[in-house]
Amino acid sequence: MAKKKYDKYIYEYDPKMFPKEQRPVMAYMDNNLAKGSNFYLIHWIMPGFGMQPEWDFPYAGHPPHIHKDAELLFHIGTDPNNPMDLGAEVIMYLGPELEEHHITRTCCIWIPPNFIHSPWKPVRCDRPWIFMEFNQGPVHTEKSYRQILPKEARARMDWSMWPDDKYPEIMV
């Protein structure tokens, strides 16, 4: 098929971009791919995701962190007859106080810049649903706040999986 002038504006996720990615990603965009784009990541959450044995303890999940830019975390149910039902349950902690929330409805969680959020962990999944992470900045950033976790939870996580991203070491 002949190339068209605006083919360059249509992006399909290429799994070769992130060989270690295990989530079923459907779409990814950032400023490195398309100049001027913010960071977006969209993937399925399948039954069993987040419920692996190594995450079977209190405060397991994607650990507490911040981003430089605001973030929107869309949790989208996929039942066309009941689209506001997530068909799943996610535990999400918000703030340095680790305020606990149970997400069971289609919704968007607004995360202001530098707002501590997570652990985030699916605890039930009746059917696949869609998770969308939109950042209001050009690329992904992340800084860990694992110091707010109880010692027991902190000791059980594999921290090599959760490096800081684009935050410089602070010089003394």
Place this chain on the structure above:
Amino acid sequence: MAYRIDTKKCLKCGLCVTQDCPENAFIVTDKVKEDDGLILYTVIIDENKCTECDTCFSHEWWCPAKAIIKGKK
């Protein structure tokens, strides 16, 4: 009205040092690496540098722990 860091609230993340204080008044006085690799920073606001411009205090998300407080010790 001086500004200082509430040591009970401070999470020692050091983020305040990397923010754009016009006077670079946030000073790291100690740095400790924990067993799991996390680095914790003890930070003070240098009262000789701070001009009480209110930039840090009025910025809602300057400090994720909201540990910057206004007032004398």
